[in-house]
Amino acid sequence: MAAEGSSSIDALSQFKLSTALGPIGASVNFTQSNMMMVIAGLLTLALLWVGMRPRAMVPGRLQAAAELAYEFILSMCTETIGPEGRRFFPFVFSLFFFILFGNLMGVFPYAFTFTSHIAVTLALSLLVFILVTVVALKEHGVHFFSYFVPAGVPKVLIPLMVLIEVISYLSRIISLSVRLFANMMAGHVMLEVFGAFIVMLGAAGAIGWIPAALSLSVNTALIGFELLVATLQAYVFAVLTCIYLHDAVHLH
């Protein structure tokens, strides 16, 4: 989201992919987006690893944060999915912190936000969708397909209802991925646009200083808002994953 002082606002180039790690990265198409993914994963592991190193009975700050993160996701799993949720806890934990750190790091200047790429969020939501379907099939076998037949529906309406249910089931992939992608992209476009306003208006001379200052205050507020959105969207993604897993385990 670096704001270059160009004459026209180029809000989308910040999403452009390029290779990272020099010629080695280029030869295997390793992008700066993947670099951020690695950092997000390392931050997640570092929180747990470094935080839990003292193994103290009375935790210090970082250990308390690691334990808080652990218990937060664990309670989310067990409360939403039920006692079976413990099985999915490592997955939901990795998912939540992968997305959370991806979102939060994106707010830093010059950082790339991998969650602002539909391909990435789509892959994540497909992963969740496939996991949910596999779990449901494993848990209930053929009986799983009764999920698409709502109880107490007149026989005539069943084909229509099944169609609707199947569509709503499949649309989870789209809603889950687009929600995250659109939120992240929108925030970063706004930041870029207002950032460009500051530069353009500031360069226009004394007349532009007041609107430039206004744009700066808007951007300041937007960054706070982005932090909220980053956290909230990671949470929403994790909670929806848990809800879908609940449906898969319990079939409503």
Added chain:
Amino acid sequence: MRLLPAALLLFLPVVAHAAEGGMPQLDFANPLTTSQVVWGAIIFFVLYLLASRFALPKVGEVLEERASRIAQDLETAQAAKAKSDAAVMEMTEATAKARADAQATINAELEKAKATAAQQAASLNEKLERQLAESEAQIVAARTAAMGALRQVATDTAQTVVTRLTGAAPDQARLNAAIGGALASRGLG
């Protein structure tokens, strides 16, 4: 949160023509768009493996350790409390028993003292009673002696009086009878 996509739609026409080729995210002709997903899958899989195998169990261990330690400490505290409760109960019981013992001792001593006192009073009474009886007997004896003397005095007096008046000694038998009668009539015979 819902506003952002709407705002994005407002901005899109403005920014879209500025960025030739549209959104880079939808540029699937770019091999990097798909390669980042492949790399992403690998990175996420490694993250999941490391988190689920090593990092998370470590946290779980510490939390479990703490929970068991807390449970153990609570148990110890509970045991100590039960012990102290028992000690308090024992002490209360001992106090009550000591108090009852003391009361019993006091009562016994009291009874004993009462019995002694009663005995002493009884013996004193007896002694007094005896003295009283003795005194009464002495009085009666003295009275009898006095009575005997009275007859003697009366006889002598009557003899003297009669002798003086008549000049002759009275008949002894008649005098005795008269005095006996007089004494009897006064209740002194």
